[in-house]
Amino acid sequence: MKRKTPSCLLSILIGLAFLAGTLLSGTNPARAAGETAVVAGTSVNVRNGPGTSYGVIARANLGDQLTVLDQSTDWYNVSLSNGGQGWIAGWLVDIQQPKAAAAGAGLVAVLNGNDINVRGGPGTSYGVITQGGSGDRFPVLESTGDWVKIQLNSGTGWVAGWLVSLETAQPAASQPAADEPTPSAVGSVGSGAKVAVVSGSVVNVRSGPGTSNAVVGTVTQGNSLQVLSQSSDWLQVSLPTGGNGWVAGWLVALKDVVSEPVQPATGQTDDSEVSRGGDRSDDSRDSDDDNDSNDSDTGRVLSMNVQNTASDQTTFTIRTDTPVSYNSFFLSNPDRLVVDIQGVAPGELPQTKEVSSKTVSKVRSGHFQKNPDVTRLVFELCSGVQSEVSLSGSNKTLIVDTYIPKLDGAYKNKIIVLDPGHGGPDPGAIGPGGTQEKTVTLDIAKRVSKLLEAQEAKVVMARSADTDVSLAARTDIANKNKADIFVSIHINAHTDPSIGGTTSYIHSGNGSSGEASRLQESDKLARSIQTEMVKSLGLRDIGVKQANFAVLRTSNMPAVLLELAFISNQAEEKLLQTDSFKNKAAEAIVKGIGTYFMQKKTA
Structure with a gap:
């Protein structure tokens, strides 16, 4: 006669087996709760188990957003659009937390001139739907290239970014939740302030201190970002766009902000320079100019020098009275290079500078954002032109090289x-x-x-x-x-x-x-x-x-x-x-x- 296993013992054995199976599978429901897997591959297999040995039951396409149900090592169990579920490789998706406030929230666009056109879309090819005057203020909804979408009294419209100033609304202070790490302040402006200089090639900026938080943007090598606070190995920084986010401390180098006295410019400028002091030497500067530059807390662009070093190359040297960082990007139809200089106002740079070289037709400038200050330069490029932007060791001189590449011999034996x-x-x-x-x-x-x-x-x-x-x-x-x-x-x-x-x-x-x-x-x-x-x-x-x-x-x-x-x-x-x-x-x-x-x- 067979001996029966007592029912209580059988329950314990089943429970232990289930627990062992869960531990061995490596699942982590708590880790995955509330997350979304955004597909990063063109066409990604969804399988019936956590590994390539399992069969393919569906395909997910680039950009698909799938609710995460569970996790096993590098694989995620996700909900599918047909009501079923499956497993997807973690290295082919971007795991995101629920997104915070929409882009543009808390920003106000202030018009910088009279009779400024508000258009139906981001470009001069769109029709004018209304006009605004100097000082008019509109909530910012989003931005595309160098155009800003604003909220009108009735409906929405777009204005050229170089014709407005963006101001950041001051948010009310909030207390961190009891179970969240409390960020510690890192210095303060003017007293032990820190900047984080990006050392990685392209570094993710996240919504919180950790890789489990959503990516809200990227910064590139050499960008200098003001540090706001720190949590463990993560730094909260001010972004070139005016918001803030978190970067990994091991991908940046921390530096102290050293206040340097503003030195007056020396010598005379040539006809191609646009300067706060015009073409006057230091001796001719009056006391009002000196007081203006020394007493103001706002950094400024001092000058922009244009030099045609060759028939197919034009170099722009932009000097500032304080260390800066920058962000640059390219726009097409027509070709434009946009350079945002963080930390300075335009000074007395003209809104338009005619260049008429073989690489650049003109340069437009504007006070793109205030609090913090961002000066935007838009270089209107000729066809086939390449560009390089760099910053001097003192971070006070920005060099913009534009050139027509000579490709003869570039490919040989590669x-x-x-x-x-x-x-x-x-x-x-x-x-x-x-x-x-x-x-x-x-x-x-x-x-x-x-x-x-x-x-x-x-x-x-x-x-x-x-x-x-x-x-x-x-x-x-x-x-x-x-x-x-x-x-x-x-x-x-x-x-x-x-x-x-x-x-x-x-x-x-x-x-x-x-x-x-x-x-x-x-x-x-x-x-x-x-x-x-x-x-x-x-x-x-x-x-x-x-x-x-x-x-x-x-x-x-x-x-x-x-x-x-x-x-x-x-x-x-x-x-x-x-x-x-x-x-x-x-x-x-x-x-x-x-x-x-x-x-x-x-x-």
Whole structure:
């Protein structure tokens, strides 16, 4: 006769087995509660368990937002749109907390002139819906490029950012929750104040102190950010946009803010300089000027010198009376370089400076934001012009170089690995008209290869036919050939067919100092190619993004992944079927690569 197990003992054994299973699986429901997984890959597999050994039950597209139910090591259990659930790889999603206040909240746009047009959209091509006068104040809703969307008495409108000043409303102080770490103040302005100088290539700014908090923006190497407070290894900083956020302390260098006496400018300026003191020497400055510069707490731009160093190069030297940081970005249609100088007012810079060189037609300036001060410079570029922005060691002189690149010899003997995305049984994304991503990427890669070889580059194709090549094998090819760069070519897709545009990706990094140099070069390469693609293809500029894509993570050299257009967008799918578009894409990629190599050659 068999002995029965007592029911209480059986319950205990079942409970222990369940607990052991939970511990071994590594799930963490509390960790994942309330989070959203935003898909960072073009088309990502959803599986029926936490690992690649489990079967694929669905696909998620770039930008899809999935509610997180559970976590097991590097995998997340998520809710699907069809009511079911599945598992997705953690390195292919961005985990976000519920977002805080909308962008623009707490900002007010103050008009700086009379009869300023308010338009129906962000650009002069949009119709005028009303006008405003000097001193008129409007709540800011959002911004696009150098245009600001404002709330009107009835409806909304857009104004040019260089014609308004942005003021930050002072929020009421709030107490931290009892279970939250209390940030400690780090110095104060004028007394032991600190700035964080970004040492990483591209560093995420988060909504709170920790990687579990949502990414609210990025800062780049060399940016100087005022430190507001500290929590453990994380620093709360003022952002170039006027808000604030948190950065990892190991990705910045802390420096004391040293008050320096303002030295009067010496010598005389030439006709191409715009200065607070005009062309007067120090001896001719009256007491009012001295009192104005010494007693004011607001930093100012002192001068902007324009120098044509060559027929195809123009250099701008902007001097300030206090250390500054800056942020720069490129706008197309027409081509413009925008430079925001943080910490200073424009002084007496003119709103428009005619240049009429071969690289720049004019420069516009404005007091883009107050409290803190931001001076915005907009350089209207001629066709085919590249630009570089740098800051002197004292952080008081900003150099803006604009030039037409000479690409002769830039490609010679360079080893370039081209990786046409997908292939074989993997078609990649498929457009509404049936176009397959794998076919387009291979076609464009072959066109790129032909152009590069004509410039004496050594091209290696990760695949040259409709074959199945693993992700690891693609980067093995690049690593074994000791490639100078790795370029992966893809076509984007989204569940929303109205979304379109051009994007470039670099690896998000692992935080190690050894990878910083490679990421910095990858960023330079991506920005060179992205600039040319946006100019040539004429699609929406989504910018340079970071992701943990396998081909970017496992390559040893500067590596980029290009998303040329959205195959899910019917209009862009039709473009992808034309020789004209594919030729333009190939030529833009080649020109971007050449610009990158030429910058390295002349650095």
